[in-house]
Amino acid sequence: MQDKRSAAAAGLLPVNRMRSVDDIVAQLRDALSAGRIQPGERLPSERELTETFGVSRATVREALRSLEATGLVDIRLGATGGAFALTPDPSLMGEALATLLMFRRASERDLAEFRLTFEQENARLAATRASPEHRAQLAVLLRRAHDAAPGRKGWAELENIDFEVHQLLPRATGNSVRIAIAHGIHDAVRRSFDRIEPQPDSPATLRRDVVNVVTAVLATDGADAAKQMDRHMRRWVRRASD
Amino acid sequence: MQDKRSAAAAGLLPVNRMRSVDDIVAQLRDALSAGRIQPGERLPSERELTETFGVSRATVREALRSLEATGLVDIRLGATGGAFALTPDPSLMGEALATLLMFRRASERDLAEFRLTFEQENARLAATRASPEHRAQLAVLLRRAHDAAPGRKGWAELENIDFEVHQLLPRATGNSVRIAIAHGIHDAVRRSFDRIEPQPDSPATLRRDVVNVVTAVLATDGADAAKQMDRHMRRWVRRASD
DNA sequence: GTCAGGCAATGGTCAGGCCAATTCGAGTTT
DNA sequence: AAACTCGAATTGGCCTGACCATTGCCTGAC
Numbered sequence: 001m002q003d004k005r006s007a008a009a010a011g012l013l014p015v016n017r018m019r020s021v022d023d024i025v026a027q028l029r030d031a032l033s034a035g036r037i038q039p040g041e042r043l044p045s046e047r048e049l050t051e052t053f054g055v056s057r058a059t060v061r062e063a064l065r066s067l068e069a070t071g072l073v074d075i076r077l078g079a080t081g082g083a084f085a086l087t088p089d090p091s092l093m094g095e096a097l098a099t100l101l102m103f104r105r106a107s108e109r110d111l112a113e114f115r116l117t118f119e120q121e122n123a124r125l126a127a128t129r130a131s132p133e134h135r136a137q138l139a140v141l142l143r144r145a146h147d148a149a150p151g152r153k154g155w156a157e158l159e160n161i162d163f164e165v166h167q168l169l170p171r172a173t174g175n176s177v178r179i180a181i182a183h184g185i186h187d188a189v190r191r192s193f194d195r196i197e198p199q200p201d202s203p204a205t206l207r208r209d210v211v212n213v214v215t216a217v218l219a220t221d222g223a224d225a226a227k228q229m230d231r232h233m234r235r236w237v238r239r240a241s242d
Numbered sequence: 243m244q245d246k247r248s249a250a251a252a253g254l255l256p257v258n259r260m261r262s263v264d265d266i267v268a269q270l271r272d273a274l275s276a277g278r279i280q281p282g283e284r285l286p287s288e289r290e291l292t293e294t295f296g297v298s299r300a301t302v303r304e305a306l307r308s309l310e311a312t313g314l315v316d317i318r319l320g321a322t323g324g325a326f327a328l329t330p331d332p333s334l335m336g337e338a339l340a341t342l343l344m345f346r347r348a349s350e351r352d353l354a355e356f357r358l359t360f361e362q363e364n365a366r367l368a369a370t371r372a373s374p375e376h377r378a379q380l381a382v383l384l385r386r387a388h389d390a391a392p393g394r395k396g397w398a399e400l401e402n403i404d405f406e407v408h409q410l411l412p413r414a415t416g417n418s419v420r421i422a423i424a425h426g427i428h429d430a431v432r433r434s435f436d437r438i439e440p441q442p443d444s445p446a447t448l449r450r451d452v453v454n455v456v457t458a459v460l461a462t463d464g465a466d467a468a469k470q471m472d473r474h475m476r477r478w479v480r481r482a483s484d
Numbered sequence: 485g486t487c488a489g490g491c492a493a494t495g496g497t498c499a500g501g502c503c504a505a506t507t508c509g510a511g512t513t514t
Numbered sequence: 515a516a517a518c519t520c521g522a523a524t525t526g527g528c529c530t531g532a533c534c535a536t537t538g539c540c541t542g543a544c
Binding site: 021032033058061062065066067068069070071072087088090092093095096097099100107110111113114117118121125175176177178180181184185 | 263275300303304307308310311312330332334335337338339341342343344345346349352353355356359360363367416417418419420422427
């Protein structure tokens with residue numbers, strides 16, 4: 001007791017609570033993030049790791065379970081099984097955000113508010129940067145939007161198109177941060193807002209919004225793309241906060 | 243292969259691979275998200291769960307480790323220890339984002355570009371929404387910025403203040419999505435930009451930037467806050483892309 | 485050539501134990 | 515009475531050593 005107090009008074013270490021399982025997790029994490037273990041590659045078997053780290057298999061397994069839970073490895077069964085390094089997937093963030101939303105109802109509004117500027121900026125940047133391939137994909141979506149049946153029939157199709165546009169624009173910006181965030185956001189949106197009933201006039205409005213946004217992007221008119229996206233998102237926010 | 247394909251075609255189940263540890267994790271997750279176990283509450287001890295679920299302690303521990311890794315429980319040691327339900331924190335998503343950015347080697351340019359609008363919007367929203375407590379904290383930072391020594395001496399202090407401002411503003415917006423993203427972004431920034439050499443005139447400039455931003459926020463002038471933040475970030479982007 | 489059966493490697497789980505940290509209270513000292 | 519000491523009791527951390535289930539591969543019979 002006294003030692004602890006005097007040590008604290010001296011500003012020394014706040015107790016080196018080191019579970020060996022945390023140590024192992026940290027080491028494996030490092031090896032993964034540093035690329036010493038490449039995505040897809042198999043980690044040593046549990047029994048090997050047991051010897052490598054000098055701990056019991058139970059501890060190794062706890063560490064692997066931890067990595068599995070955070071989406072860093074995939075554990076497969078059988079003779080050629082084992083823990084395989086996973087390419088960190090943007091859906092990681094989707095899961096985390098979804099968990100967040102599950103526990104905090106208020107977050108739906110927050111999500112909407114964030115998207116308001118985020119998607120707008122995606123549209124602006126995409127307009128000036130989209131590669132020919134991305135433009136081609138946008139053109140296809142534009143065509144599909146035009147062809148979508150009016151009324152309730154085309155609602156699902158238009159929703160899909162809308163979703164794909166929101167997926168595609170961040171990719172078109174070429175900004176990996178935006179891509180990652182968009183993936184997480186849209187994952188969460190899909191889960192939270194799955195059941196939004198179409199308003200009577202929604203299909204037509206949605207089609208017009210999508211067409212306007214994509215057209216502006218294809219015209220490389222960043223300012224207009226941002227403006228159209230802003231309109232579109234404001235409508236969405238209004239619907240979402242009902 | 244063929245069985246798998248035909249089964250998929252028939253829309254059958256993708257094989258019910260059920261590890262008991264997954265079952266336990268699912269059950270505890272449910273209990274947590276449904277509020278049957280309240281945040282802060284202690285889960286039954288490992289030995290109790292062993293009997294409840296009819297599995298060994300090793301399996302229970304793996305399940306708890308999984309919950310711990312996903313940020314749902316906090317495991318404490320000692321006589322009154324155990325697994326305690328955690329309030330899902332925006333930092334959950336922050337961690338996920340940080341992991342993602344680390345593994346994806348998000349370019350510094352991408353990060354900077356995203357922050358340009360993100361931080362700007364944080365400043366704008368914080369200006370109109372910051373609670374009295376947040377304003378008080380901002381006032382403290384403002385004072386510290388004023389008092390910081392000039393020249394190289396004050397550089398570290400000013401950097402800290404700058405960092406804290408960028409942490410505090412998203413909190414002040416009250417938007418959990420922004421808080422979460424800020425968490426991940428700043429984590430990543432800290433790792434990537436650890437070594438930026440101070441330019442000869444940087445300390446004074448940095449101080450002025452911080453003072454301008456915070457002052458505008460405290461004056462509830464959203465437009466000015468956004469503008470000042472934009473200036474500040476553009477300077478940062480320029481430094482970062484050298 | 486094909487097919488069945490066994491072998492080996494791997495993860496999944498179990499049982500039972502000991503250790504370390506932490507709390508709390510009974511007993512002791514001041 | 516207050517403060518202090520020390521040891522039970524509880525809890526997580528970790529270990530040993532086993533057995534089972536799944537999966538891939540090889541071998542031998544047909």
